[in-house]
Amino acid sequence: MKQGSPSSNPAAGAPDSLTALLPEIAALEAKAGAGQFEQALQREIRRRQVRLADGVLAYQRNDVQRTLIDPPSVWREGNTRLLDYGTTNRTARRRGTRAVLVVPSLINRWEVLDLTQEKSLLRTMAVAGLRPYLVDWGTPDAEERGFDTTAYVARLERALAFVAKRARRAPAVLGYCMGGTLTVALAARKPRRVAGLALMAAPWDFHADRTGHAFLLSMGPVLAEVADKVGELPVDILQTLFWSLDPWLAVKKFSRFIGMDPKSEHAREFILLEDWLNGGAPLAGPTARECLVDWYGNNTTGSNKWVVAGRRVVPAKIKVPSLVMIPSGDRIVPPLSAAALADPKKGLKNARRIDLPLGHIGMVVSGRARELCWTPLIEWISALPARRSRVVTG
Numbered sequence: 001m002k003q004g005s006p007s008s009n010p011a012a013g014a015p016d017s018l019t020a021l022l023p024e025i026a027a028l029e030a031k032a033g034a035g036q037f038e039q040a041l042q043r044e045i046r047r048r049q050v051r052l053a054d055g056v057l058a059y060q061r062n063d064v065q066r067t068l069i070d071p072p073s074v075w076r077e078g079n080t081r082l083l084d085y086g087t088t089n090r091t092a093r094r095r096g097t098r099a100v101l102v103v104p105s106l107i108n109r110w111e112v113l114d115l116t117q118e119k120s121l122l123r124t125m126a127v128a129g130l131r132p133y134l135v136d137w138g139t140p141d142a143e144e145r146g147f148d149t150t151a152y153v154a155r156l157e158r159a160l161a162f163v164a165k166r167a168r169r170a171p172a173v174l175g176y177c178m179g180g181t182l183t184v185a186l187a188a189r190k191p192r193r194v195a196g197l198a199l200m201a202a203p204w205d206f207h208a209d210r211t212g213h214a215f216l217l218s219m220g221p222v223l224a225e226v227a228d229k230v231g232e233l234p235v236d237i238l239q240t241l242f243w244s245l246d247p248w249l250a251v252k253k254f255s256r257f258i259g260m261d262p263k264s265e266h267a268r269e270f271i272l273l274e275d276w277l278n279g280g281a282p283l284a285g286p287t288a289r290e291c292l293v294d295w296y297g298n299n300t301t302g303s304n305k306w307v308v309a310g311r312r313v314v315p316a317k318i319k320v321p322s323l324v325m326i327p328s329g330d331r332i333v334p335p336l337s338a339a340a341l342a343d344p345k346k347g348l349k350n351a352r353r354i355d356l357p358l359g360h361i362g363m364v365v366s367g368r369a370r371e372l373c374w375t376p377l378i379e380w381i382s383a384l385p386a387r388r389s390r391v392v393t394g
Contacts, residue, residue: 048255051254051255052254052255054258055253055254055255055256055257055258058258058262059257059270059274062262062271064267064268064271066111066115066116066272066275068114068116068120071083071084071085071086071087071088072084072087074162074166077155078138078141078143078144079138079144080136080137080138080155081135081138082133082134082136082162082163083134083136084133085102085114085123085126085133086099086126086132086133088122088123088126089123089126089127091126091129092125092127092129092130092131092132094129097130098129098130098172098195098381098382098384099130099133099164099169099172100125100131100132100133100171100172100173100174100381101135101159101160101171101173101174102132102133102134103135103156103173103175103176103179103182103186104134104137104176105176105177105178106137106152106182106283106284107178107238107280107281107283108177108276108280109136109137109276109279109281110134110135110136110137111279112273112276112364112365113134113176113364114134115272115276116269119269119364119365121364121369122134124370124374124378125381128378128382130378130381130382132174133159133163133171135159135179137281138281139281140232140281140282140283145231145232145284145285146285147284147286147287148286148287148290149182149185149290149308150309152182152287153182153186153189153308154309156186157186157189160173160186160190160194161193164193169386170193170194171193171195172194172195172196172198172384173186173194173196173198174198174200175197175198175199175202176200176202176364177200177201177202177333177360178203178291180199180200180201180202180203181202181203183199184197184199184202184204184313184315184318184341184348187318187320187322188308188311188313188315188317188318189308189311191319191320195320195321195385196321196322196323196380196381196384197318197320197321197322197348198322198325198381199322199323199324199325199341200325200363200364200377201325201330201338201360201363202324202333202338202341203333203334203337204301204302204315204338204340204341205299205302205336205337205340206296206299206301206302206337207299208302208334208336208337208339208340209334209335211334216241216292216296217296217297220293220297221292221297223292224288224289224293227283227289227292228285228289230285231285232282232283232284232285232288233282233285233292235280235281235282238282238283239278239280253270257270273365315340315341315346315347315349316345316346316347316348316349317349318348318349319349319350322341322350323352323354323380323381324338324339324341324342324347324352325354325356325363325373325376325377326338326339326342326353326354326355326356327357327358327359327360327362328355328356329358329359329360329362331359331360335355339353352380354376356372356373358372358373
């Protein structure tokens with residue numbers, strides 16, 4: 001049975017906030033006393049509880065499924081594979097097409113980048129003449145449960161080498177969310193193999209804005225101990241962390257869903273997005289500890305103390321052409337955290353910054369994503385100068 005996720009970003013149409021009831025409450029108090037206020041509040045709470053329950057039940061009972069066929073896997077290591085989205089369009093298979101290594105988060109799976117035929121950043125890139133190679137991290141196996149971020153970056157290095165050899169030139173690299181953080185380390189370690197680095201809502205300075213992250217900061221060390229003992233940080237705990245960022249979000253989005261036509265495209269996309277949110281993978285124990293204690297707690301990335309394979313990752317030393325895309329409505333990655341990578345003094349040396357009036361998930365699936373995010377992203381990657389990779393093996 002499906003479980004409702006608290007993590008998606010509701011669009012317009014969410015129920016009015018309690019603030020909208022204040023004039024009514026004030027009038028009731030003036031007319032009949034404070035007892036009316038409590039009754040009105042209880043009625044509103046009950047109404048929202050019922051709509052939330054109805055929305056979750058409607059979601060659980062649906063039979064909508066993602067129908068897109070995944071492209072072929074062309075490389076594999078452990079449970080990680082590369083999917084060649086160049087096979088989805090003839091334009092992307094032309095000689096000299098720019099290859100792009102696309103790196104999603106380790107937590108939420110990659111399908112949000114290929115949700116439907118119309119809402120697919122990856123297929124749109126292929127239509128535009130790029131050849132995306134998507135990293136599907138899969139679910140950690142017994143060996144991968146012992147991976148730290150160094151191990152994951154090393155795996156990305158080998159995937160990058162494969163793509164460079166296949167394309168006969170250095171590919172661009174696109175990182176989304178935590179995948180973007182990992183690709184900064186990749187560019188730092190292998191700058192000659194990266195033609196350009198595009199980052200979408202990539203967290204970096206974890207102390208730039210800690211608003212809304214109090215629960216995660218306080219519980220980080222405890223959850224790291226759980227990950228140490230279990231060997232991984234389970235999906236249910238990760239969902240709780242997302243929920244803590246906006247506890248009212250589930251009420252808003254499921255109340256909105258219950259008001260949709262169940263046969264509409266909006267309802268279908270809502271269901272597919274919820275399925276994606278609920279289908280994440282656990283986080284390997286050592287990586288979970290790094291994220292919770294080192295990144296969030298000690299801000300090792302933002303203070304240039306993050307060490308990958310014995311070397312500190314310092315954005316200001318990375319000269320690769322870079323694009324930093326920052327959604328201003330992001331509740332998962334605070335905009336100030338992502339903006340650190342575009343800072344003229346401490347950020348990437350050769351970076352262009354684009355601020356988007358979108359949310360963390362909205363930048364890849366919303367109605368305005370194509371115009372505001374996909375188009376400038378694709379144009380920037382397409383305009384990168386050709387650069388042959390000097391080393392394409394190993």
